[in-house]
Amino acid sequence: MGTVDNNLARKHESGSGSRIKKIALEEHFTTEEHLECMQSIIEKRYPVDEVIREERIFPDEVPFVSSTRLPSAGEVIKRLLDIGDGRLQEMDRTGIDMQVLSLISPGVQMLDGPAANSMAKRINDELAGKISLYPERFVGLATLAPQDPASAAAELERAVKDLGLKGASINSHTKGEYLDDKKYWVIFEKAEKLDVPIYLHPRSPSPDMLKPYLGYPLLNSAILGFAAETGLHAVRLMCSGLFDTYSRLKIILGHLGEALPFFMKRMDKKSLLINTKRRPSEYLKDNFFISTSAMFWEPPLLCCIQALGADRILFAVDYPLESNDAATEFIETASIPDTDKRQICYLNAEKLLAL
Amino acid sequence: MGTVDNNLARKHESGSGSRIKKIALEEHFTTEEHLECMQSIIEKRYPVDEVIREERIFPDEVPFVSSTRLPSAGEVIKRLLDIGDGRLQEMDRTGIDMQVLSLISPGVQMLDGPAANSMAKRINDELAGKISLYPERFVGLATLAPQDPASAAAELERAVKDLGLKGASINSHTKGEYLDDKKYWVIFEKAEKLDVPIYLHPRSPSPDMLKPYLGYPLLNSAILGFAAETGLHAVRLMCSGLFDTYSRLKIILGHLGEALPFFMKRMDKKSLLINTKRRPSEYLKDNFFISTSAMFWEPPLLCCIQALGADRILFAVDYPLESNDAATEFIETASIPDTDKRQICYLNAEKLLAL
Numbered sequence: 001m002g003t004v005d006n007n008l009a010r011k012h013e014s015g016s017g018s019r020i021k022k023i024a025l026e027e028h029f030t031t032e033e034h035l036e037c038m039q040s041i042i043e044k045r046y047p048v049d050e051v052i053r054e055e056r057i058f059p060d061e062v063p064f065v066s067s068t069r070l071p072s073a074g075e076v077i078k079r080l081l082d083i084g085d086g087r088l089q090e091m092d093r094t095g096i097d098m099q100v101l102s103l104i105s106p107g108v109q110m111l112d113g114p115a116a117n118s119m120a121k122r123i124n125d126e127l128a129g130k131i132s133l134y135p136e137r138f139v140g141l142a143t144l145a146p147q148d149p150a151s152a153a154a155e156l157e158r159a160v161k162d163l164g165l166k167g168a169s170i171n172s173h174t175k176g177e178y179l180d181d182k183k184y185w186v187i188f189e190k191a192e193k194l195d196v197p198i199y200l201h202p203r204s205p206s207p208d209m210l211k212p213y214l215g216y217p218l219l220n221s222a223i224l225g226f227a228a229e230t231g232l233h234a235v236r237l238m239c240s241g242l243f244d245t246y247s248r249l250k251i252i253l254g255h256l257g258e259a260l261p262f263f264m265k266r267m268d269k270k271s272l273l274i275n276t277k278r279r280p281s282e283y284l285k286d287n288f289f290i291s292t293s294a295m296f297w298e299p300p301l302l303c304c305i306q307a308l309g310a311d312r313i314l315f316a317v318d319y320p321l322e323s324n325d326a327a328t329e330f331i332e333t334a335s336i337p338d339t340d341k342r343q344i345c346y347l348n349a350e351k352l353l354a355l
Numbered sequence: 356m357g358t359v360d361n362n363l364a365r366k367h368e369s370g371s372g373s374r375i376k377k378i379a380l381e382e383h384f385t386t387e388e389h390l391e392c393m394q395s396i397i398e399k400r401y402p403v404d405e406v407i408r409e410e411r412i413f414p415d416e417v418p419f420v421s422s423t424r425l426p427s428a429g430e431v432i433k434r435l436l437d438i439g440d441g442r443l444q445e446m447d448r449t450g451i452d453m454q455v456l457s458l459i460s461p462g463v464q465m466l467d468g469p470a471a472n473s474m475a476k477r478i479n480d481e482l483a484g485k486i487s488l489y490p491e492r493f494v495g496l497a498t499l500a501p502q503d504p505a506s507a508a509a510e511l512e513r514a515v516k517d518l519g520l521k522g523a524s525i526n527s528h529t530k531g532e533y534l535d536d537k538k539y540w541v542i543f544e545k546a547e548k549l550d551v552p553i554y555l556h557p558r559s560p561s562p563d564m565l566k567p568y569l570g571y572p573l574l575n576s577a578i579l580g581f582a583a584e585t586g587l588h589a590v591r592l593m594c595s596g597l598f599d600t601y602s603r604l605k606i607i608l609g610h611l612g613e614a615l616p617f618f619m620k621r622m623d624k625k626s627l628l629i630n631t632k633r634r635p636s637e638y639l640k641d642n643f644f645i646s647t648s649a650m651f652w653e654p655p656l657l658c659c660i661q662a663l664g665a666d667r668i669l670f671a672v673d674y675p676l677e678s679n680d681a682a683t684e685f686i687e688t689a690s691i692p693d694t695d696k697r698q699i700c701y702l703n704a705e706k707l708l709a710l
Contacts, residue, residue: 178567209564212533212587216594217628223635224590227618228583232567235579239571255621259614263582265652266610270577280578297620303658 019095020341022328023349026254026293026316027099030080031126034103079320080104083130088137094324101127102141102169106203109174116145120155128163139353141199142168149183153190160194166353167196172203172230180240188246197250197352200234202226231258243287244277250287254316256300257290261307284308289352291316296330310340314348374450375696377683378704380671381609381648382454385435386481434675435459438485443492449679456482457496457524461558464529471500475510483518494708496554497523501539508545515549521708522551527558527588535595543601552605552707555589557581586613598642599632605642609671611655612645616662639663644707646671651685665695669704
């Protein structure tokens with residue numbers, strides 16, 4: 001159990017009496033093997049400096065300045081590698097009861113298929129091992145290699161049934177391809193059957209749309225590119241009929257839904273030529289959950305609550321790339337009903353992940 | 356003056372006593388010459404069926420179904436060509452006091468430079484002539500051909516000083532290029548000097564980012580592509596330092612700001628490596644106005660009011676592609692203070708366009 005108190009929630013609640021339990025949905029880690037791989041291998045179709053720097057996980061020459069409260073690049077890597085005391089102390093300090101862990105983007109999706117799948121297995125084994133030391137503080141989402149869809153589906157089943165992971169994380173495009181292509185649907189079929197969610201995590205725009213996002217630091221990624229890429233990916237899934245075939249499938253989006261709730265009604269009106277049974281807003285409400293990762297601001301949160309309801313929103317930080325302090329302060333002080341807050345902070349996550 | 360009452364506002368106000376005056380900011384027209392050109396010429400770099408259909412202004416084989424309350428493709432073209440009695444009757448029926456007219460997208464931006472600029476001049480002359488018949492019901496934004504920036508700047512000056520137009524409309528990318536390229540800044544320099552706004556109107560994604568938006572009808576355009584393209588374009592302008600150089604420049608965005616207000620605080624945090632004097636939210640608040648075109652839904656409107664303030668929001672329909680009825684019903688019944696409503700419906704437009 002390590003040296004850290006495993007009963008944070010009880011301890012905090014007995015203190016102020018007002019703190020709400022928090023399960024953080026999009027929190028990241030890496031492994032020594034994955035880190036080394038990320039810093040040496042880059043996709044042949046993605047030979048762009050901006051993406052290389054980003055997908056090598058912030059080597060030291062890249063200043064990492066997303067918030068003055070955040071650590072240096074070296075400290076970020078140290079925190080990503082630590083699924084143990086350091087991470088738990090930071091959770092305790094900021095009142096995060098549980099982290100749902102997923103591998104840092106782009107996961108293993110930059111590797112060739114066979115290497116990717118075998119590395120995914122090792123990562124999932126290692127993650128499950130770490131989690132087993134702190135079962136009340138960590139759960140995990142499996143790493144998958146969509147490059148080989150059948151193997152990815154099999155690994156999802158193994159990760160859930162044998163390792164106890166709670167779903168999977170996929171970092172948007174794989175080799176420039178999107179998951180609306182039916183060759184990938186075996187992964188979704190398995191997720192629905194296992195009743196576990198897939199987190200569709202951001203990644204830089206796919207090679208075929210990257211160029212206009214280049215030229216300014218982080219425009220291709222955190223400023224706008226992540227949201228453009230991942231929002232488009234989600235809409236492609238809606239347009240494909242995926243959710244007609246797998247009507248109980250659950251997808252999680254970060255960044256408060258990549259602005260799709262903002263455009264929901266417009267998308268409904270403009271999608272009448274799309275050959276699906278239902279409209280985008282219906283899929284968003286019934287097949288999607290959205291998290292607060294890196295979006296600690298009330299106007300878009302209120303928009304999303306109005307659009308989807310508080311029962312589809314999940315607290316998340318994006319640790320260690322974002323600040324636990326900023327995320328928890330934001331949700332604790334948000335001008336929303338306490339019942340909504342409890343749903344967002346932990347009740348929805350407990351239900352979705354069957355905790 | 357035609358056959359239509361030129362004092363709609365007074366007439367309506369004396370009726371119900373509650374109707375608010377409305378100036379609609381993004382309303383479109385075409386000319387016979389422009390229509391013929393649109394339906395025969397298409398850019399060499401843009402040889403994609405989806406874009407050809409869209410940029411030829413809905414030939415009859417393309418069903419146009421953005422709303423059941425909207426007319427057929429043939430009727431849309433008829434309405435675009437009519438700056439006269441038919442349009443005025445529709446405005447009277449739905450309580451629109453004034454339309455701010457701009458040429459239907461993509462304007463003349465698909466033509467080669469010299470042909471584009473000469474056609475822009477003819478279009479601006481024709482528009483000014485039509486407006487002069489109904490000066491209390493119509494004002495206009497000039498068509499420009501950014502292909503030749505110096506000529507475009509000169510035409511903007513002529514259109515404002517000689518023709519009485521109130522600014523200009525540019526349909527996002529021109530030949531795949533964005534206006535953050537300094538060769539285009541002479542246009543913005545002129546706009547600032549004349550104290551007139553530029554409407555940055557949507558267009559399908561530029562050729563270098565188009566492919567991932569293809570494969571589903573209207574995904575490249577009204578479902579998501581328009582917003583992705585135009586939002587990116589606006590952020591490129593912010594990142595370029597344009598608004599440091601021309602600090603009084605005013606840009607209008609449609610679709611409630613293409614979701615940029617939703618992401619405003621995140622963009623601020625992530626743009627610290629961008630070498631500009633101010634943050635995106637400051638430019639959005641001080642250099643941008645956003646319109647309600649095609650976004651007749653409260654959750655994003657409330658988000659935008661919270662983010663930018665009601666004094667930066669302009670009523671717009673996107674006639675004849677959207678429904679005057681839907682737009683006016685939406686704003687009349689919106690759950691916002693009456694003072695906000697008056698700002699959005701006409702006060703902000705009167706101030707911005709010096710009406």
